[in-house]
Amino acid sequence: AATAxxxxxxGVITGDWWTEAGVLALTVLAIGSAVSGLAALFGQRGIGLGALLMVLLGNSFSGVTSAPHLLPEPVGAIGQWLPPGAGGSLLRSVAFFDGSAAGGPVLTLALWSVLGLAAVLLARRTPKPVE
Structure with missing residues (x-):
């Protein structure tokens, strides 16, 4: 829906429609799996930590509204290690630069996705304490 x-x-992004949809889907997967993993490991505190990490730090450090290079260091670099920044850079890359320099953001989003899903699986395997 966001791509549509x-x-x-x-008409604000002009690359291949399906590629842009894939970028947005991968970004949502990375953010969702990371927050789910934190929630599975830490309960409601994990949801708060995920929101703090993704919304407060991720969005403000992402540089999506301008460019990460225009943010003071190390804020711009930290923002690119978080899914909102990596997703914004990847979308900018595929929409306007034919996928140039897309490898780093793809790797970042994939890593967050895998780690988040692994945390969910780890939390399911950990025995719950008897109360």
Whole structure:
């Protein structure tokens, strides 16, 4: 839906529609699995930690509204290690630069996705204490 609005209706991204949809899906997967993994490991505190990490730090350090290079260091670099920044850089890369320099953001998003899903699986295997 986000790709349909941003690409087809508003015309603010101009790359291949399916590639942009894949980028947004991978970004959502990375953020969702990371927050789910934290929630599985730490309960409600994990959800709060995930929200703090993704929304407060991730969005503000991402550089999506301008460019990560325009943020003071190390804020711009930290933002690119988090899914919102990596997703924004990857979308910018595929929408405007034909996928140039997409490897780093893809790797970052894949790593967050795998680690988040692994945390969910780890929490399911850990025996619950008897109360």
């Amino acid at each position: 609005v941003a690409h087809s209706w508003l």
